[in-house]
């Protein structure tokens with residue numbers, strides 16, 4: 001266990017303190033900030049995440065509203081919930097918890113969200129703006145990973161970043177974000193899936209590895225170049241236990257590694273609050289750079 005820990009809990013607390021100041025300033029100007037969530041079905045992990053989010057909101061004095069729909073909710077029911085939050089002046093931004101039950105079409109639901117209220121940065125317009133090189137609302141986990149690295153003094157610019165996993169919420173947007181020609185980003189990005197030929201040699205060529213495949217123990221110490229930075233971002237469960245995409249022996253080899261708990265997860269939640277206060281600021285016409 002030679003690696004230093006990328007302390008997401010600590011950095012998330014810093015980010016929350018900054019969000020709280022911004023909420024305070026908006027309140028002084030008569031603007032209230034609220035985060036909504038639509039939760040469909042009874043997946044325990046999803047329910048737990050939505051609960052944590054409500055607690056985070058309370059800690060920064062953002063109002064929180066959860067719309068709960070049963071596991072048999074129809075596409076029309078979900079779209080109606082989206083429309084109600086789009087129209088709700090108390091809701092600055094909101095998320096639709098994913099994955100949705102299999103009978104629902106997530107693409108149509110994401111399209112229905114007002115892009116100005118998209119707290120997750122997963123609306124096609126926001127993903128499109130990101131791809132075009134002018135990020136507006138950035139997906140929470142990618143934004144959180146970039147922030148986590150920055151605040152530990154780890155430089156993306158010029159580094160070789162290997163992203164394992166290309167999902168909608170982490171790998172795909174992170175690979176685009178990190179490659180943007182901007183100060184603090186500008187990484188040389190390789191994005192692969194978990195069954196790529198010779199994953200080990202690709203991972204070994206990385207300065208920074210982000211494992212976002214949702215495949216427990218996928219990235220092992222033997223794959224990692226000594227001194228590399230390794231971030232575990234995938235989530236999977238064994239019962240209620242959260243499993244990491246990183247094998248434990250990564251910590252013997254890497255210079256920096258995320259802990260299984262208290263790494264990327266708290267950063268994801270913190271960036272959700274950032275996206276929410278930014279939505280409120282834009283709406284109030286006092287957007288900060």
Ligand SMILES: Nc1nc(=O)c2c([nH]1)NC[C@@H]1CN(c3ccc(C(=O)N[C@@H](CCC(=O)O)C(=O)O)cc3)C=[N+]21
Nearest residue numbers: 049095096097098099120140242261262263265266268
């Ligand atoms: N529309 C949408 N947006 C999401 O951002 C989203 C989603 N759907 N669906 C599910 C995934 C998963 N996710 C997590 C966020 C934080 C923790 C987290 O904070 N975990 C704690 C541990 C919590 C525990 O003790 O189980 C930690 O890593 O320290 C976990 C998982 C967001 N997701």
